[in-house]
Amino acid sequence: MESKLYEAAAEGNVTIFLELIRQDHLLLDRVLVNYAIETHLHVAAMLGHTDFVREIIQRKPEFTRELDSRGSSPLHLASAKGYVDIVKALLFVNPDMCLAVDIEERNPLHLAAMKGQVHVLNELVRVRPQAARVTVSWGETILHLCVKYGQFASFKAVVEVMNNQEFVNAKDDYGMTVLHLAVAYKQIETIKFLLTSTSVEVNGLNANGLTALDVLARSRRGLKGFDIAESLRDAGALRAAEISHWRIETPPLIAQNVATNQPDREYQWVQKTYKKEDWLTRKRDSLMVVASLMATMSFQAGLTPPATERSHEAGTSIIADTNQRYYSQYLAANTISFMASMSIILLLITGLPFKRRLFMWILTVIVWIAISSMGFTYRISLLVFTPKSQKLTVTRVLEYAVIAWIGVMALLLLAHTIRLIVIVFNKVENVKEETQKPPPPLSYTKNINL
Structure with missing residues (x-):
């Protein structure tokens, strides 16, 4: 009976499922106790059999909480495959499964973002927006995963819902922000979106004391690199050495001007010097x-x-x-x-x-x-x-x-x-x-x- 139930789940055959339940009313309970790898709800959710999923969760909603051998729930599998109707049905029964993580510490939102399932991602964020703040291994946020897997549409969808300074500038265990990562992967579209539509910190330092411009300078040269450098410079990006010099030079000048009620002439001169150096650097690269x-x-x-x-x-x-x-x-x-x-x-x-x-x-x-x-x-x-x-x-x-x-x-x-x-x-x-x-x-x- 259990093997027939798995075959019905794989085919999405609701008629056979109902017949099996009629013959054995305790069949679902036995599966719930005896399964070793995955339940038939995992199978149906993974293959996109919406009607079959609804029949199961209507009779046994606790199946939505079950995890397979990799720690994935049916919501994980449906989210990764992009089955919006199944995701909605599972969320209606148990919305807290958005926060469940697999053995790699990824919740359904992470998988949807990594696979570029924007419609599923929007639904998950709408139901449990706090799940988007959960980090995976090495402290990576959902935005890091979007950049890492080249999913700009997912990245944009998450930022449009959760666009705040702390979230956009979050760092992983290596101190890398999403801007550092986007520059390293040469993702021009993501970089320009960050610089124009978010409050990203263009001069943030990673664990090695490097800014996004330093990461670009250490990467392989190419036409994309010059376009990225131009965008970063226009946004006020600096090298780490320039930031250190800026912090050493400007505070005494500003303090002196405030004490004497004088305009910040020296401060303006320092800013002008840095603009000049930026122009010379861009000209050298060109x-x-x-x-x-x-x-x-x-x-x-x-x-x-x-x-x-x-x-x-x-x-x-x-x-x-x-x-x-x-x-x-x-x-x-x-x-x-x-x-x-x-x-x-x-x-x-x-x-x-x-x-x-x-x-x-x-x-x-x-x-x-x-x-x-x-x-x-x-x-x-x-x-x-x-x-x-x-x-x-x-x-x-x-x-x-x-x-x-x-x-x-x-x-x-x-x-x-x-x-x-x-x-x-x-x-x-x-x-x-x-x-x-x-x-x-x-x-x-x-x-x-x-």
């Missing part, structure tokens, strides 16, 4: 990507120069045989672009002092040279590919483009050069003023010595 792309393009262009279908010596460049002047110009421009790009990468890797405007000016000039050389390479390639009937028109268009480009580059270079000269001149004047200051009065010097 330059690294641009330089790598330009170096790759120049290297590929050097190995595969433009060609037309003409006879030539095998293994040599076609353009070198057909037009040596174009080939010389092409090779020179491409080599300059490649060497300039490699120089940028070398300067960035060796730790260029970005706070010095002179070095930034040098780096900017090298970037201009690399981009301009690549533009000349593109010009020569077009001239090689263009048929003779259209070469005159294309040549004129390219000449105008080159003249315009040279004019823009010249203006930018002149503006930056003038700016650099003015800065250097102002620094020299400041030094002269300091050296020309008269010595302090003798009485003042004596007082200081005393």
